[in-house]
Amino acid sequence: MNEKLPKVLKAAGLDILSCMQCGTCTGSCPSGRQTALNTRRILRDARKNRVAILSDDALWLCTTCYTCQERCPRNIPITEALLELRRLAIKEGFMLPEHRKISEMVVEFGHAVPLDKETKQKREELGLDPIPETVQKYPEALQELRNLLKACKFDEIVAQK
Ligand code: SF4
Ligand code: SF4
Incomplete structure (x- = not known):
């Protein structure tokens, strides 16, 4: 993966850089209550270009309910960003x-x-x-x-x- 994750997301119209790590997304996530999915952490790792996030199984635990996206105080397109990260993961050969x-x-x-x-x-x-x-x-x-x-x-x- 040569390109930087935040750049790729931004190019897809998904800017996550204004995330203030408040945790509202994680606290609102119905899936995260039952699983290892931590939305705030995934966004933080993507912001820091930690490409290991692409091989993290937790990426696939989102049910795309959009609750986090509706509640984000910074209006970050969280669910869309997760879907884009999945697309990147697939491109890199990571698939459950x-x-x-x-x-x-x-x-x-x-x-x-x-x-x-x-x-x-x-x-x-x-x-x-x-x-x-x-x-x-x-x-x-x-x-x-x-x-x-x-x-x-x-x-x-x-x-x-
Ligand atoms: S709710 Fe929005 S601002 Fe808060 S941590 Fe999640 S993505 Fe970042
Ligand atoms: S869209 Fe995904 S990450 Fe967001 S609250 Fe729903 S299950 Fe959690």
Whole structure:
């Protein structure tokens, strides 16, 4: 990572430099009450260009509820900044195994949770088409989706380990 984190965030329209470390974001965070997520610390580390933050699993514990962003006295786009940090993390090859697995499913089947045999059978018993109107039903649509994922190099990102 050659570029400085605050610069990258600012270039994305997300200025975090006015953060005064008041902790309102951390104190308001529903996820942080149950997990290791400490929003104030993540922003502080990003401000100080501590790139190790990109490999911190806590980055992925935000549920994007936007409570912190609504309450920040400095109107910092906190949630957006966290999402941008995630994008940077992915670019640097950091992805939780669970997310990678789900992404692999999307690349292969067009769905994070493809229909299994049992579900198809249950749908039939209920008088439904065993496969609903999704890419799983239309191979050409699945191929189009794969083309899109390939065009934005999503497949490459998922494959890198
Ligand atoms: S609430 Fe805003 S100003 Fe306070 S620590 Fe969080 S980001 Fe910084
Ligand atoms: S948007 Fe994320 S960091 Fe902010 S309060 Fe919600 S879960 Fe916490």
